[in-house]
Every structure is written in C-alpha cells, then in structure tokens.
Amino acid sequence: MQKYCTFALLVATCIGLCSSATNVDIEAKEFIKEASKKYYELYNQIADEVYSSIKDEDDFEEIFNKIENVRKISGGLIEIATDANNFDLSQIKNEETKKAVETLKMSSDLFVLGDDYFASVLLNLAALKELATDKDIDPYLDGTSRPNNGSLAYTPDIQNIFKKSTDPEELKYYWTAWRDANFIWSSVNFFTIVDAIKKAADSFDIPIHAFWYRSFNTGEMLKEMDAVMKDIKEPYQQLHAFVRNELKKKYGGDVIDGNAPIPAHLFSQVLEQAWYEGSVIESYFPFKELPPYDKLVEKFDAKQMMEEAERFYQSLGFDELDEEFKRDRLKLSDDTDNIKNCKADIFDLTPKVYVKYCNSVEFKKFMQNHGYLSQVHYAKEKKNLPSYYFNSYDLEYSVGEAVILSASTPKHLTATGLAKDFAFTDQTLFNRLFRMGIHTLFNIPIYYVHTRVMHDLLGGTIETDEVNKHYWKLMEEYVGVEPPVDREEGAIDFTYKFFLDIEQNMQTKKFVGEVLGYQFYSAFCKKAGQVTELHNCDFYGNLAVGNDLKAMMALGSSKPWKEVLKKVLPYPKLSGDALIEYYTPIFNWAKSQNKESKVKIGWNASKRKVL
Known part of the structure; x- marks a missing residue:
C-alpha cells in the first residue's frame, strides 16, 4: 500500500x-x-x-x-x-x-540602458566621431612647409598630409599633436562607453565576452582570430622587413632602425600612401603604371555605379532589387558638404534594408557599392526568417569582400568592357597586387590588436590605467610598430579607426570580414573552376556560386556558425590560408629581396618608453 x-x-x-x-x-x-x-x-x-x-x-x-x-x-x-x-x-x-x-532577451541591444543610452552613450559616441572633424591641430611650421591656413582636422586635413608628405618630422608632429590634443576627450568618452557595455551585459545577465561578440553568437571568436595571426605571422614578417628596409633607405638610419619595430607615424604613412604616388615602393612599382581606375567609371553617375554593381549579383542568379526598395529605401546621402570623404549609411536589422550611398564618382566608391549590396541581398534571402534568426553572424561583410575581390580584378574589368582601352601587363598586375597586399596585410594585425585591447579591458585582465601600455605591447608583438616618441602616463594612442562604431565591435567585424572574405573568394574561384592565379579570378556569372551563397544566406543564424559556413567553405573555420595563397607572389618576391639585402626578419624590442 x-x-x-x-x-x-x-x-x-x-x-x-x-x-x-x-x-x-x-x-x-x-x-x-x-x-x-x-x-x-x-x-x-x-x-x-x-x-x-x-x-x-x-x-x-x-x-x-x-x-x-x-x-x-x-x-x-x-x-x-x-x-x-x-x-x-x-x-x-x-x-x-x-x-x-x-x-x-538581447533584442534591445544597448537600448537596454534606457535613458542613460540617450543621455550619455549617444553623446559619447558622437564625441568620439568628432575627434576626426574638429579643427584643433595647429599646422606644422618649419619654414618650408605649406602655408598656415588655420587649424587642421584629422579628416580630411591630416589624412591628406599622410598621403602626400615625405617629411618624417612633419608626420611625427601630426601623429603626436592629434593624440596629445585629444587624449582627455577621447579617454573620458571611451571609458564611459566601456562602462556602458559592461552595464548592458549585466542587464542581460550574460558574460561580458558573450555580449561583446554577440553578432557572432560566440564568446570564443578571439581563439579563431589567434589562429589566423599564427598562420600569417611568417609571411607578414617578410613584408614588414622589406617595407622597413625601404623606409630606412628613404629616410636613413637616424630615422628608422633596421632591426626595430617601425615607428607608428611612418607605418601610417605606408598605409595611407599604398594607393598614392610617392609610396616607399614607388621605385619598384610606379603609381603611373597602375590602371587609371577612376577613369574607368567616369562615364557613370553615382546612381549608375550602384546599378552596375547590382548587375554582378544578378549575374549570380539573385533576384533584381524590387522597385519599392529602389524608390523608398535606396537614397543618395544628404552629406553634400563631404562628398569626397562620404561613407555610405546602411540599416539592415530587418528585411527592409535602408541604404544611403555617396554622390561621388570614383572607383573606390564603385567597389564599395559592390560590398554594400551584399547586405541588401543577404536580407532578401533571409527575409522570411523570424527576428531571432535574422542575425547572419556578420557574414554579409565577408560576402561583400569576396565580390569586391572579383569585381576589381583585371579579368572582370576587361570582360565587362570597363577597361577595354587599357592593357594589363604582368608588371601592372604585380603593382596592383603589391599595393593591395600592403593595404590588407598591414591592417589585419591592427584590427586584431584593437580587438585584443577591448577583449582584455572588458574581461578585466588589464585596468584602465594600463590600457595604453598594453596597446603598445600588442602593437609591438603583432604589428611590429612602436610609438614615434616616448609616451607619457595617461596617454591614449589608439588610431582614429579604433573608435569608429566601437559599440558595435567593428574592429572584430573588420578582421573577420577581411579574412573570411578571402576564404569565400578562394572557395568561389574553385567552384568556378579557376584554380590558378587566385588574385585574378572572376566568378561573375557563375550560377553555382550564387546557389551556394543563397543557401548560406537563407539560413541566417538558424544553424550554428560553422554549419552555416559549410554551405560555402569545406573547412568552416577562420584561416589565413586563402590570404597567403592570394598574396604568395608578393611574399616570395619580398623574401627574395630581403635575402639579397640581408635584412633582419622580425624586430627587436622597442626602446621607446610607455609609462
């Protein structure tokens, strides 16, 4: 019983x-x-x-x-x-x-902070953006420099100087002056945003790194990024050694030590001048021998450039953009005072994507349009998913990068008739590849360092008063860069890019977007049967590639990250292999030059003091 x-x-x-x-x-x-x-x-x-x-x-x-x-x-x-x-x-x-x-539970994102978001965080973010546009830097005057036309802003004034100047003292002055003028303002706003991010994670009752990497739906993204940095370490050091030696030949041993990290102001110069005349590689790869890129698109207006970019997606089998989108949500930017430096504005948190693109006819903007449309088409392919699956692990950035790589190739430009009057020689191809390599491979480690700084600061492994010292430790270890001068306690020496869209973890998105973009591109080229000369592969018009893309896009985040990647990649993880394959010609060339010049590969510890 x-x-x-x-x-x-x-x-x-x-x-x-x-x-x-x-x-x-x-x-x-x-x-x-x-x-x-x-x-x-x-x-x-x-x-x-x-x-x-x-x-x-x-x-x-x-x-x-x-x-x-x-x-x-x-x-x-x-x-x-x-x-x-x-x-x-x-x-x-x-x-x-x-x-x-x-x-x-996290649908409100930083709005979860309520009135604090509107009363504080929005203002902090706006203040960090204004670091670039405030005219608060006195001109450099040494008796020979350009005349004094009033105070300068970082964008576009100082950036333009870095693109053209060959005076290392002038570059050092502007590198230091901008940071010294803004370190209090930048640090106050930056640390307020860091505290807001921590507060948001607490509100959601989730670990801080799970919130910080929320768009990837994993707190383990840094491990994937670590693996890429190991993959590219050796070839990166070869390119770094070549560029450092060229800087030494240009400016002398008193300006740059051939065994040390590259001073940050000269590293910035190399990056800014990658696509301009006067770069340190000019004697090997003259700027005048590059294709006349802007002339290739001069027959278009801004709207026609967008329409031409859209043809790429239609060639892959994507549906034409609907009239309602083109009429109501695809607009020219209102920023008529900043056409040259305009950046498109995109909202894609729902199937109704909004795009404001730039009224500027130049090749760079043309390529960017190819990237922006990846977000539009991604939203269309997953439009029937509920909101909790609509996140796409930010893979739209990688898709856009792959399309840009294809659309910018000499093969594509010739086949579509845009470059019908220009003959691409082997020298032209290598010139283009080398400049692309500097732009891409010198930025990726910076994105990594920026991610690590935020990861460690949010995780509590470093304190706020240690952040600048930690930043330079990482810059030396992973990028091979040191400050131009000793840095005082309390300085905040991040590049302006560090602060851009910081609340969205944009630097991690940049890293992943670039790396996966090359992986996607390599996979699409193999799918299209183009297995040689990866840097000149064009998958335009390949419906099989389009089908793979649409299958991946349609999943949103309804499957785990790696399962979604399997629709495109045979080995679904971050890897530097595609980057290395793409740039193998320039790595081999730089290695040969380094061997002949007997330069040091890698760098000794910096002698600069960071208090």
Missing part, C-alpha cells in the same frame, strides 16, 4: 511538472511569435526616423525630436527584452524555443 502511494505521488508530481513545462513552452512559443513581429515593426520605425531627411542640419529642435521619437520606440524593444528575461529557461524543454527566447 505504501509503495502504491509513493508511486502515485511520483506520477502525480511528474504529471504536474510535465504539464507545467508544456505550458511554459506553449507560452514561450506564443511570446516569440508576437515578439519577433513586434521586433521588426519597432526597428523599422527606428529606421524611418533615422533615415528620413533632416530639412535643416542646424535645426536642433528637429534633431532632438527625432532622438526623442527613437527613445520612445526603443521602450518597446526593452519591453521585449524584459519579457524574454522573465522566462525561466530551465523550464523550457524545446531547444529551438529556448534559443529564440535567449536571442530576444
């Missing part, structure tokens, strides 16, 4: 628990269905506010009203996140339902 009562009690308890779990699952499913629909509606309302034109840039009341409207709309997103957080995940039995609730 006692055994029977015990058994009956267990059955009754089990029924109660099972019924409760079922009810929770049903309730959660109803919630995610309504919340996903509401998510799209709210973010579309935010996009409408942000992307509608401001009639008068100086009308602060209109700007304030827009911000106030976004603040009110964001309350609905916070409500979704709060409701999702109220579910006890341990009571949800269905794994897909549980994942959906976990994702919706």
